Amino acid sequence: MMFSKVDAAKYPFIKLASKLVEDFDQRLGLEVIASPGSDVLKRSVERIREAVYVKSTSFFREDLDVEVLSYPLALLIVKAVGDSRLFNLYAEAEKNRVFLNMLSESSSKVVALARDGFDWEVLEDGGKLKLKFNNYLEVAPALLDPYWKLVNRSLRYGYVEVSKRELARLIAEAFRSKILKRIEELDLSTVPGFLKPTVDMVRNEVLSALPKADINYEVSEFRPSALPPCIAQLLKDAEEGKNIPHMARFTLATFLISIGKRPEEVLEVFRRLPDFDEAKTLYHLRHVAGEIGSRTKYVPPSCATLRTFGLCVSPDDVCSKVRHPLAYYKLKLRRIQHGGKGKNAVS
Amino acid sequence: MVARAKTLSADEAFLKRLFRSYYEKWNEKPPKDFEKREFAFMMTKEGEMVRHKSFSEWSEVKEFLRRNAPLHVFYSSAYYLNPDAPDMDSKEWLGADLIFDIDVDHIPTPCKEKHDTWTCLNCGFAGRGMPPEECPNCSSKRIEVKTWFCDECLLVAKEEAMKLIEDFLIADFGFSTSEITVAFSGRRGFHVHVESDVVKELDQRARREIVDYVKGVGLAIAEGRGRVLIPPLTAPGWFGRVSRGVYEILSGRSIDELASSLGLKATKKFREGVELLTSSLERAEDFQALPSGLRKMWKVLVDKAVQEKRCEVDERVTTDIKRLIRMPGSLHGGSGLIVTKLSVKELETFDPLRQAVAFKKGYVKVRVHEMPEIRFLDDVWGPFRNEVVEIPAGLAVYLICSGNATIVKGGVRAC
Numbered sequence: 001m002m003f004s005k006v007d008a009a010k011y012p013f014i015k016l017a018s019k020l021v022e023d024f025d026q027r028l029g030l031e032v033i034a035s036p037g038s039d040v041l042k043r044s045v046e047r048i049r050e051a052v053y054v055k056s057t058s059f060f061r062e063d064l065d066v067e068v069l070s071y072p073l074a075l076l077i078v079k080a081v082g083d084s085r086l087f088n089l090y091a092e093a094e095k096n097r098v099f100l101n102m103l104s105e106s107s108s109k110v111v112a113l114a115r116d117g118f119d120w121e122v123l124e125d126g127g128k129l130k131l132k133f134n135n136y137l138e139v140a141p142a143l144l145d146p147y148w149k150l151v152n153r154s155l156r157y158g159y160v161e162v163s164k165r166e167l168a169r170l171i172a173e174a175f176r177s178k179i180l181k182r183i184e185e186l187d188l189s190t191v192p193g194f195l196k197p198t199v200d201m202v203r204n205e206v207l208s209a210l211p212k213a214d215i216n217y218e219v220s221e222f223r224p225s226a227l228p229p230c231i232a233q234l235l236k237d238a239e240e241g242k243n244i245p246h247m248a249r250f251t252l253a254t255f256l257i258s259i260g261k262r263p264e265e266v267l268e269v270f271r272r273l274p275d276f277d278e279a280k281t282l283y284h285l286r287h288v289a290g291e292i293g294s295r296t297k298y299v300p301p302s303c304a305t306l307r308t309f310g311l312c313v314s315p316d317d318v319c320s321k322v323r324h325p326l327a328y329y330k331l332k333l334r335r336i337q338h339g340g341k342g343k344n345a346v347s
Numbered sequence: 348m349v350a351r352a353k354t355l356s357a358d359e360a361f362l363k364r365l366f367r368s369y370y371e372k373w374n375e376k377p378p379k380d381f382e383k384r385e386f387a388f389m390m391t392k393e394g395e396m397v398r399h400k401s402f403s404e405w406s407e408v409k410e411f412l413r414r415n416a417p418l419h420v421f422y423s424s425a426y427y428l429n430p431d432a433p434d435m436d437s438k439e440w441l442g443a444d445l446i447f448d449i450d451v452d453h454i455p456t457p458c459k460e461k462h463d464t465w466t467c468l469n470c471g472f473a474g475r476g477m478p479p480e481e482c483p484n485c486s487s488k489r490i491e492v493k494t495w496f497c498d499e500c501l502l503v504a505k506e507e508a509m510k511l512i513e514d515f516l517i518a519d520f521g522f523s524t525s526e527i528t529v530a531f532s533g534r535r536g537f538h539v540h541v542e543s544d545v546v547k548e549l550d551q552r553a554r555r556e557i558v559d560y561v562k563g564v565g566l567a568i569a570e571g572r573g574r575v576l577i578p579p580l581t582a583p584g585w586f587g588r589v590s591r592g593v594y595e596i597l598s599g600r601s602i603d604e605l606a607s608s609l610g611l612k613a614t615k616k617f618r619e620g621v622e623l624l625t626s627s628l629e630r631a632e633d634f635q636a637l638p639s640g641l642r643k644m645w646k647v648l649v650d651k652a653v654q655e656k657r658c659e660v661d662e663r664v665t666t667d668i669k670r671l672i673r674m675p676g677s678l679h680g681g682s683g684l685i686v687t688k689l690s691v692k693e694l695e696t697f698d699p700l701r702q703a704v705a706f707k708k709g710y711v712k713v714r715v716h717e718m719p720e721i722r723f724l725d726d727v728w729g730p731f732r733n734e735v736v737e738i739p740a741g742l743a744v745y746l747i748c749s750g751n752a753t754i755v756k757g758g759v760r761a762c
Contacts, residue, residue: 133520134545137553149565150556156583158521158545243481243488274486307565308555308662 001112009067010059010101012094013117013175020068030192034073039063041198043070044077048202051093052086052209059101075179079186080199085210091179099172107164114167118174122167123159129167130159139173141304145320222259226332228325229314230306231255241272247301247309249273250288251325254300257289258326300325357754358747359391361711365744366678367416369705370409375676375688377405379542383426383441387671388417389680401430418680421671424540426547435669442547445554446672447561448664449507450536451500458499462719465492495719496535496699505694508537511658512691515561516541519584524691531687531703533679537694538672551666558665560585563657568649575642577624579631586634592652593645594628597621609647620644678705683744700724704741711743712736712758716751 008017024033034041043066050057060067071094078090102110107129114120114131121132133155140148154161162170191199227235234252237244244252249270256266263285270281290297303323306312318335322328378384386400386408397417402408412420423430424446428439455477465478469487478492508529516522516539526543549557559565568578568589578586580594597605602621606613623638624645637645664670673679675688684703700723707724715731715738722728723742735755738746746752 132545134549134553137549137556141552141556146565146567149559149567151560151563151566151585152568154583154586155519155560156521157518161583243486245480274481275488304552304555308559308666310564 001108001116003112003116005064005068009061009064011098011113011117012068012071013098013178014113015116017068017071020065021072024065024069030073031194033069034192034195036194036197039066040069040073043067044073045198045202047071047074047093048078048086048090048206051090052206055089055093056096056100057093059097075183076186076191077195077199077202079183080188080191080195081203081206082188083203083207083210086206087180087183089210091176091183094179095172095176098175099168102168102171103165105168110164110167110171114171117171118178121159129162129164131162131167131170133158133160136160136162136170139170139177142173142177143169222261223333223336226329226336228319228328228332229316230312231325231329233313234311235269238269239272241274243274248311250298251300251306251311253285254288254298255325255329257285257297258299259329263289263291357756361754361759362418362680362683362744362747363416365683365706365740366418367413369678370412370416373409373412373676377408378422378674379444380426381405381408381422383428383430385423385425385427385430385438385671386674387421387423388415389419390415390417392418392680399431399433412677418678420674420677422674424670424672425668440669443668443670445541445543445546445549445557446664446670447511447539447541448532448536448661449504449511449539449659450532450534450661451496451504452494452535453661454503454507454659456500456503458497459494462495462497463493465490467491493717494535495721497719498722500535501699504536505697507659508539508694510656511539511561511660512694514588514656515658519560520557527691528675529689529691529694530673530675531684531689531697531699533673533682533684533686533703537689538675540672540675551668554666554668555662558660558662561658561660562662563653566653575637575645576634577627577631577637577645578634580628582634588656589649589652590628590631592656593648594625596648596651596655597625597628609644609651611644611647616640617644624648679748681748683741683748706741706744707739709740710737711740712755713738713743713746713752714755715746716753718746718751 003014003016005016005020008014008020011017032038034044043060046060047057047070060070074090078086102113105113108124111122111124111129114122114135118135118138120135122135123130133150136153137150140150146152150160224232224235231252234244234248237248238252252269253266256269257263263282266285267278267282270276271278288298301309303312303319303325306325318328318332322331382401382403384401385398386402387396387398388400388411389396400411402411423443425443426441428441429437432438460476463477464473464475466473467482467485467487468489468491470482470485472482472484474483478490481488482490512527512529516527517524522541522543522545526541528540528542530538530540532538563585566585566589568585578590580590581587582590596608600608602618603613605621606617611617620638620641624641627635627638664672673686675686677686678684679686683705684699685705687697687699687703689697700721704724712735714733714735715729716733718729718731720727720729721742723739723745726739728738728742737758743752743754747754
């Protein structure tokens with residue numbers, strides 16, 4: 001399928017878009033393209049504002065060249081602002097835009113985008129679309145719902161059946177990771193001096209509007225009613241003196257330490273275990289707490305790992321919103337403290 | 348103590364000599380891109396592992412094996428830019444094969460009652476069969492296990508490997524037989540290697556999805572609050588697999604047997620439910636709604652079907668993208684058997700105590716501590732218990748490597 005300039009403007013991940021940008025760059029150079037007061041610079045800043053305020057960028061039809069060129073420039077400005085919250089927000093907004101745009105495209109167009117943008121192997125088989133499983137696995141594990149788990153998909157001869165909408169969602173997700181990777185790889189020394197006023201302006205304006213902090217797991221309140229079902233179960237098993245496997249002990253210990261318990265306190269939890277050895281257990285606990293040894297503070301395994309090891313038990317509705325037991329705890333804690341449902345903790 | 352050390356060294360010298368003779372004639376083909384892999388060796392039973400070796404010529408590998416006659420040989424499933432770098436970060440990971448480990452140790456088999464024993468090192472309590480996680484008497488976890496590999500174990504391991512290869516790797520993941528190699532692990536199972544560009548760069552999360560798929564972890568077919576759908580028998584992936592599994596369970600036995608195997612009562616309602624479900628499965632060409640009132644029965648049947656259709660692999664091996672794995676063609680120092688490379692076709696008829704035997708000539712006099720009856724090559728030997736016997740050299744190697752026998756003085760003749 002041949003792509004047009006409109007496609008390049010809508011879908012910055014296709015090869016034509018990179019080619020157009022390269023051509024302009026060679027002919028005119030960044031200094032001219034992004035000169036103060038230029039349409040490209042204005043549109044770049046607008047893209048970032050849209051990301052921050054409405055979580056999705058729009059599509060500027062009036063001048064396709066401006067639209068194509070404003071994407072890489074926006075990335076450069078985002079990188080120069082240098083806040084990881086903005087990185088995530090911007091990638092998310094661009095993802096939302098391409099996803100919505102793709103919904104109004106034909107199946108064959110979406111397939112062509114997957115092939116051109118990400119070298120994915122997609123088959124059009126009758127009315128069905130089939131995506132090679134390794135391409136599917138590049139992005140599907142990042143999607144939370146069990147619906148996306150490979151085990152719940154129609155997989156045959158190496159291909160996963162997907163609807164047009166699902167393929168669009170996967171492409172959008174792949175684009176999001178690509179943006180984050182590109183931002184990470186961008187070399188700040190390539191940001192020319194004349195962009196500095198713009199970067200400062202964006203930073204001043206945008207920082208206050210960003211979400212307060214990235215998710216961090218620093219919680220320091222122990223509230224049993226906020227514990228995720230897996231941890232509650234492990235705690236109960238330990239208190240009943242059941243012999244629990246190694247992975248379960250590690251999970252329980254790292255969880256309790258992460259929510260602010262001291263190794264000496266956690267020691268009491270393990271006291272009833274049949275093979276309890278005070279000195280050994282304390283040593284391990286202090287080790288995972290980062291007090292001794294490599295000084296790395298260990299965090300509990302993710303939900304996915306807990307599922308694999310059979311430690312995920314009776315997940316509830318909060319579980320479906322998170323992918324880490326500590327994220328569950330934070331979210332539940334906030335809900336309890338605010339009395340209501342609270343906001344979703346995961347962006 | 349001195350005498351004990353002496354017998355040990357006689358055993359080790361015997362093994363070293365035979366292992367060396369094996370590697371002198373050794374002519375195995377190199378694994379894919381061997382120069383990008385890390386090699387690791389264990390020279391002696393108690394010694395440390397020699398790691399971070401790499402070879403640019405295959406003849407160097409042969410020379411190394413001839414010269415050192417190691418007890419165990421491993422290579423990395425991963426490909427590295429600098430395979431000999433001493434730490435993992437500077438190795439620079441380029442990709443890895445997809446590996447599955449099927450080990451009878453993790454699969455309950457009825458024959459274990461016959462040949463496997465375990466002893467609690469804390470209180471001496473002992474038993475037969477699969478070892479418990481902890482001693483039922485004193486709750487200690489220090490449990491010593493003595494295991495044997497019989498024809499029944501072999502059959503179970505083979506079935507599991509065939510299921511993995513045919514039902515999952517070929518039918519669902521679409522690999523060709525030329526991308527799949529099987530290796531007898533040298534002890535009680537098989538390693539399945541997939542060498543393909545499709546899997547090479549998959550990260551840990553992706554590999555975990557593959558393990559979960561093979562083990563049926565996270566399957567949501569009978570879950571959910573909404574409408575439950577019955578997949579047609581021919582549906583792809585787990586959908587069709589579950590329906591076929593349920594259908595096999597329903598059609599394979601009498602109504603009373605069926606009810607008791609499911610832990611349900613063979614009431615009139617149960618009978619009608621079975622008929623309804625069977626005919627729905629036979630008729631269906633597309634997903635259809637589960638007839639009302641059968642939700643519980645469907646769930647029980649699906650769980651059972653999943654248990655039968657899932658594949659028991661060790662998830663740690665598959666999700667580890669930097670794993671060391673036994674090199675096919677090398678000897679397993681814990682059994683003296685060849686880690687035999689097999690095609691999918693050869694797997695079916697493979698007999699380790701015939702085809703994986705490295706030393707087929709000569710007899711050796713050993714003191715056997717304990718051994719059940721074993722069929723080795725064409726003869727049956729044992730059972731022996733604390734007695735001096737003259738047995739084939741290969742069987743002696745097998746017993747000495749697994750700690751079940753020692754060479755007696757002057758027991759080694761030409762072999």
